[in-house]
Amino acid sequence: MLDIRLYMAQRLSALIMVPLVIGHIAVMIYAVQGGLTVNEILGRTQGSFAWFLFYGSFVVAVSVHGAIGLRVISFEWLGLKGRSLTILSWMVFAGLLGLGARAVFAVTLAGGGL
Amino acid sequence: MMKRISLLTSDTQMMTVSIWREEENDGRFEDYQVPARENQTVLDVVAYVQQHIDPTLSYRFACRVGMCGSCAMMVNGAPRWTCRTHVSKVVSNDRLEVGPLRNLPVIKDLATDMDPFFEKWVAAEAVFHPSATRDDPMAAITPDDPMRIAASEAIECINCAVCYAACDVVENNPDYFGPAALNRAWSLVNDSRDAGQDARLAAVGSNGGCHNCHSQQGCVQYCPNELNPTLSIAGLKRETTKAMFRWSR
Numbered sequence: 001m002l003d004i005r006l007y008m009a010q011r012l013s014a015l016i017m018v019p020l021v022i023g024h025i026a027v028m029i030y031a032v033q034g035g036l037t038v039n040e041i042l043g044r045t046q047g048s049f050a051w052f053l054f055y056g057s058f059v060v061a062v063s064v065h066g067a068i069g070l071r072v073i074s075f076e077w078l079g080l081k082g083r084s085l086t087i088l089s090w091m092v093f094a095g096l097l098g099l100g101a102r103a104v105f106a107v108t109l110a111g112g113g114l
Numbered sequence: 115m116m117k118r119i120s121l122l123t124s125d126t127q128m129m130t131v132s133i134w135r136e137e138e139n140d141g142r143f144e145d146y147q148v149p150a151r152e153n154q155t156v157l158d159v160v161a162y163v164q165q166h167i168d169p170t171l172s173y174r175f176a177c178r179v180g181m182c183g184s185c186a187m188m189v190n191g192a193p194r195w196t197c198r199t200h201v202s203k204v205v206s207n208d209r210l211e212v213g214p215l216r217n218l219p220v221i222k223d224l225a226t227d228m229d230p231f232f233e234k235w236v237a238a239e240a241v242f243h244p245s246a247t248r249d250d251p252m253a254a255i256t257p258d259d260p261m262r263i264a265a266s267e268a269i270e271c272i273n274c275a276v277c278y279a280a281c282d283v284v285e286n287n288p289d290y291f292g293p294a295a296l297n298r299a300w301s302l303v304n305d306s307r308d309a310g311q312d313a314r315l316a317a318v319g320s321n322g323g324c325h326n327c328h329s330q331q332g333c334v335q336y337c338p339n340e341l342n343p344t345l346s347i348a349g350l351k352r353e354t355t356k357a358m359f360r361w362s363r
Binding site: 001002003004006007008075076077 | 283286287289290319320321322323325326351354355358
């Protein structure tokens with residue numbers, strides 16, 4: 001069920017997430033220290049390609065990692081297999097990617113994206 | 115009946131043992147009264163029931179000294195080698211419950227069908243692929259060779275399937291090869307005489323392979339020979355990862 005390709009995809013996506021999660025938490029703690037408002041935060045992130053890359057790669061890694069993890073749980077605990085397991089895995093991936101991308105666009109595109 | 119009476123005196127302490135009886139998928143635990151001897155193994159108790167109470171009880175054993183790996187059963191819910199498991203060590207609230215090994219189909223009573231277990235050994239390429247003929251000189255492998263040491267740590271497996279019964283991944287994932295097959299594959303990965311490494315790494319990296327292991331270590335907990343299949347599986351994960359980068363070049 002979990003061959004080496006999916007295993008590696010999950011491990012590599014975890015590898016990408018680790019520094020991004022630490023960076024995200026560090027920035028959150030830093031940002032609230034001085035009492036930054038939402039507009040002040042968005043003023044810094046919107047139009048920033050660096051923040052787009054930071055959260056964009058985070059969302060892609062989460063989508064891959066979460067979809068493979070839920071695929072394993074669905075197989076072992078719910079007994080899903082074959083086509084239904086594949087469809088569910090891709091749906092989870094697409095759902096996480098879509099929701100995450102919407103947030104990333106809103107926060108990092110100039111003018112607020114959506 | 116005469117034989118039974120001759121074995122027991124009026125002051126013999128008795129205990130209840132529940133034994134799984136199954137025939138043609140119709141199974142249930144049945145209680146038997148057996149002597150509560152100070153020094154007896156679970157296999158002794160099962161043998162007593164078969165020899166003195168119900169000769170139709172089916173179970174499997176051979177060596178009785180922990181070498182052959184035939185007599186593993188579930189004892190009070192845990193997989194054990196019954197010939198080396200003393201009743202006094204596992205009895206709980208004066209109850210002893212003996213069932214067939216978990217995760218394997220039952221043939222009858224306590225005898226399980228071991229075919230799926232050993233078919234997975236073959237699927238995992240946990241078989242030796244010779245690289246030399248009998249006409250070649252013996253391979254010189256020193257005891258301090260790191261690969262030899264790694265192989266030695268995994269090599270004392272007696273194929274009892276206790277780890278296979280202890281594994282929750284095996285329970286939930288019928289494709290998973292299980293700890294014993296992967297442990298054997300790891301001992302062969304460390305065999306410098308073996309000529310089938312690429313096929314083996316491809317097999318243990320396939321759908322039922324080592325990457326399904328969640329490292330829960332049920333196998334380590336219950337292996338009667340105190341092996342560490344989880345460590346072997348971690349070794350396989352490492353080697354298959356290295357091989358993937360090698361093959362992609």
